[in-house]
Amino acid sequence: MRRRGALWFWVFVGPFAFGLALFTYVPLLWSVGLSFFDAHNTVTPTHFTGLDNYAAMLRDAAFRDSLKTFLLFTAFIVPVTYGFSLALALMVNRVRWARAFFRSVFFLPAACSYVVAALIWKMSLFNGVRFGLANTVLGWFGGDPVAWLSTTDPPWYWLVIVTVRLWLQAGFYMILFLAGLQRIDPALYEAAAVDGARPGWTVLRHITLPQLRGTSVAVLLLLVVNAFQAFDEFYNLLSDARGYPPYARPPLVYLYYTALGQGQNLGLGSAGAVILALVIAAVTVAQARWLRLGRTDGDG
Amino acid sequence: MTISRRTLLAAGAGAGLLTACGSNTGRGGGGSGPRLSHWYHQYGEPGTERAVQRYATAFREADVSVQWRPGNYDQQTAAALLTDSGPDVFEVDGPTLDQIRGGQVLDLTDLLAGVKDDFNPAVLAPKTHEGRVYGIPQVIDTQLLYYRKSLLRDAGVEPPTTLDALVDAARELTDRKTKGLFLGNDGGAGVLGATPLYAAGFPLVTDDGRVGFDDPAAARTLGKLHRLYADESLLLGAPADWSDPSAFLQGLTAMQWSGLWALPRIKRELGDDFGVLPFPGDGDRGRPAVPVGAYGAAVSARSRHKDLAKAYVKWLWVERTDYQKDFALSYGFHIPARRSLAAEAAPLREGPAADVVRFTVDHGYARPLLWTPAGQTAYQDALSRIIKGGADPERELRSAVRKVAEEIARVRA
Numbered sequence: 001m002r003r004r005g006a007l008w009f010w011v012f013v014g015p016f017a018f019g020l021a022l023f024t025y026v027p028l029l030w031s032v033g034l035s036f037f038d039a040h041n042t043v044t045p046t047h048f049t050g051l052d053n054y055a056a057m058l059r060d061a062a063f064r065d066s067l068k069t070f071l072l073f074t075a076f077i078v079p080v081t082y083g084f085s086l087a088l089a090l091m092v093n094r095v096r097w098a099r100a101f102f103r104s105v106f107f108l109p110a111a112c113s114y115v116v117a118a119l120i121w122k123m124s125l126f127n128g129v130r131f132g133l134a135n136t137v138l139g140w141f142g143g144d145p146v147a148w149l150s151t152t153d154p155p156w157y158w159l160v161i162v163t164v165r166l167w168l169q170a171g172f173y174m175i176l177f178l179a180g181l182q183r184i185d186p187a188l189y190e191a192a193a194v195d196g197a198r199p200g201w202t203v204l205r206h207i208t209l210p211q212l213r214g215t216s217v218a219v220l221l222l223l224v225v226n227a228f229q230a231f232d233e234f235y236n237l238l239s240d241a242r243g244y245p246p247y248a249r250p251p252l253v254y255l256y257y258t259a260l261g262q263g264q265n266l267g268l269g270s271a272g273a274v275i276l277a278l279v280i281a282a283v284t285v286a287q288a289r290w291l292r293l294g295r296t297d298g299d300g
Numbered sequence: 301m302t303i304s305r306r307t308l309l310a311a312g313a314g315a316g317l318l319t320a321c322g323s324n325t326g327r328g329g330g331g332s333g334p335r336l337s338h339w340y341h342q343y344g345e346p347g348t349e350r351a352v353q354r355y356a357t358a359f360r361e362a363d364v365s366v367q368w369r370p371g372n373y374d375q376q377t378a379a380a381l382l383t384d385s386g387p388d389v390f391e392v393d394g395p396t397l398d399q400i401r402g403g404q405v406l407d408l409t410d411l412l413a414g415v416k417d418d419f420n421p422a423v424l425a426p427k428t429h430e431g432r433v434y435g436i437p438q439v440i441d442t443q444l445l446y447y448r449k450s451l452l453r454d455a456g457v458e459p460p461t462t463l464d465a466l467v468d469a470a471r472e473l474t475d476r477k478t479k480g481l482f483l484g485n486d487g488g489a490g491v492l493g494a495t496p497l498y499a500a501g502f503p504l505v506t507d508d509g510r511v512g513f514d515d516p517a518a519a520r521t522l523g524k525l526h527r528l529y530a531d532e533s534l535l536l537g538a539p540a541d542w543s544d545p546s547a548f549l550q551g552l553t554a555m556q557w558s559g560l561w562a563l564p565r566i567k568r569e570l571g572d573d574f575g576v577l578p579f580p581g582d583g584d585r586g587r588p589a590v591p592v593g594a595y596g597a598a599v600s601a602r603s604r605h606k607d608l609a610k611a612y613v614k615w616l617w618v619e620r621t622d623y624q625k626d627f628a629l630s631y632g633f634h635i636p637a638r639r640s641l642a643a644e645a646a647p648l649r650e651g652p653a654a655d656v657v658r659f660t661v662d663h664g665y666a667r668p669l670l671w672t673p674a675g676q677t678a679y680q681d682a683l684s685r686i687i688k689g690g691a692d693p694e695r696e697l698r699s700a701v702r703k704v705a706e707e708i709a710r711v712r713a
Binding site for chain 1: 477489491493678
């Protein structure tokens with residue numbers, strides 16, 4: 001009977017485990033191997049170069065700029081999305097009528113593709129001509145049209161990048177917060193009211209937020225991971241057939257051009273990918289320690 | 301009704317068989333013998349795909365399957381050349397020096413025996429390495445400055461023949477509704493690329509293989525492009541980018557840098573109310589410049605039928621001159637790669653089209669083979685910072701020169 005169970009286990013799990021190994025772990029190890037070779041236009045190089053690719057990548061000002069872009073983006077988008085989705089959840093949680101409607105309205109953008117949303121933002125809402133939606137609104141107040149994605153001083157392109165991601169993500173995290181809010185025992189609020197706590201900021205600070213700690217840790221981790229993976233909206237908002245401007249170029253876009261663009265420098269691109277993975281690992285470990293992930297309140 | 305696992309598997313297998321029978325394999329369908337795969341990037345002009353399938357069908361020595369590939373075509377082919385499942389023959393805006401030196405494409409020199417002189421030398425040169433040809437040019441494309449005659453006349457502005465005049469004209473032509481010039485949504489860094497350098501008399505790479513623009517005069521020319529941005533004369537953020545003439549046709553800009561392919565549509569919508577110019581020269585060594593390039597046909601070194609693939613390329617792009625002319629002019633608007641065909645093509649012999657053909661001969665430059673993608677990225681980043689950020693042109697250019705010199709040394713090693 002146990003053998004039969006093991007057979008069915010492998011029937012169901014085996015193909016996925018095989019796929020994971022073949023399409024994730026083998027390419028990952030292969031890429032690490034490539035990073036030590038001169039691999040222009042080949043995935044089976046012969047010329048071992050040691051750490052040269054790593055040194056070249058770390059010397060590359062464009063790569064270092066891309067890391068700065070990505071850290072700036074993460075430092076901004078994570079707290080903003082966190083605050084915005086929590087505010088949405090608190091608001092929707094208090095709605096007494098058409099509750100399902102409002103939840104659906106805010107959640108629906110999560111079903112939209114990043115590529116499609118980026119193109120709508122770029123071509124319709126935030127194009128730089130006078131009949132773009134944002135410029136039409138500006139025109140009502142006597143403002144001149146703004147080239148949102150092409151203006152670097154002030155850097156209006158950040159407004160476009162941040163709003164598209166907020167629109168796409170806030171609804172999803174709102175649902176997570178809603179689930180957390182509904183798990184809070186109403187007796188806590190009643191007790192607080194009996195003790196004289198005023199509804200609003202005091203209750204939020206001393207009851208709601210501490211009760212949402214578990215949800216908050218999960219949301220922050222997911223937000224940081226998603227910020228690390230930023231590619232689609234950057235690429236679709238700012239690139240054209242001739243390339244990508246040097247500003248707001250996150251590392252994944254840079255590595256895409258280095259390894260998979262016409263450059264086809266797979267060794268250098270792999271070295272960049274390894275460096276990026278190490279940066280992400282370091283940030284994740286630091287974040288987990290800061291959030292005391294995996295510890296209960298009783299742990300020292 | 302309960303569906304058993306066996307029924308489900310049988311249904312799945314049946315559906316798979318039906319799918320296989322009915323799938324569109326993209327085969328040309330007319331030929332016999334071994335099968336060849338021929339990749340093209342997606343052309344925007346209607347009819348082009350049907351035309352190339354018709355050509356493929358007419359080749360009797362092989363069963364040629366045409367694949368029409370949208371998206372990032374250059375990346376797709378570059379990745380496919382690393383595998384055995386890539387194309388036998390593929391259209392390429394190159395090939396690159398790394399592809400040639402990596403042995404990814406076959407030497408096609410012998411295909412041009414006896415007719416090499418008839419191919420435009422400007423576009424054949426970047427496909428030639430150490431005297432060997434690695435791509436057969438199909439058609440020539442170029443870019444140029446379109447201007448609206450009536451808008452210039454109303455503003456009392458002459459068609460600009462120097463870079464300074466272009467900057468002044470763009471400013472004069474700008475008002476609340478119309479910008480003076482459209483060089484793409486990035487302000488021109490991408491599409492202009494090396495054109496301002498050539499217009500100032502500086503090549504990207506010299507004939508003896510050195511960086512060609514390591515000169516303060518080159519930096520001064522690039523610095524003038526920032527004036528266009530600072531004067532707010534540039535149209536930025538248009539829904540369609542530089543390759544599409546919509547912004548020009550909608551009156552969003554009085555002048556636009558775009559491709560030859562836009563000319564028939566502009567003529568259809570504006571009649572005679574437009575003119576064409578090369579990018580104007582700048583400085584003592586300056587002269588007008590237009591970039592010329594050619595998609596060509598290359599043969600993958602991993603093809604299982606190398607000789608047949610070469611024979612097919614020779615048949616299609618060297619012998620069948622009727623197809624080359626049809627491909628260039630019946631759907632889009634390009635210049636045939638063979639000079640004899642370009643000279644006899646009626647649509648290219650009058651009006652602005654004739655001017656453009658003359659620009660390519662008199663002022664055309666092609667990207668040299670030693671100009672690598674990494675060097676190009678460094679230069680374009682510098683240009684973008686100069687145009688938009690007002691960065692110091694000399695400092696930016698020095699940094700780009702260093703990177704380009706490193707790249708040239710690498711590929712020549």
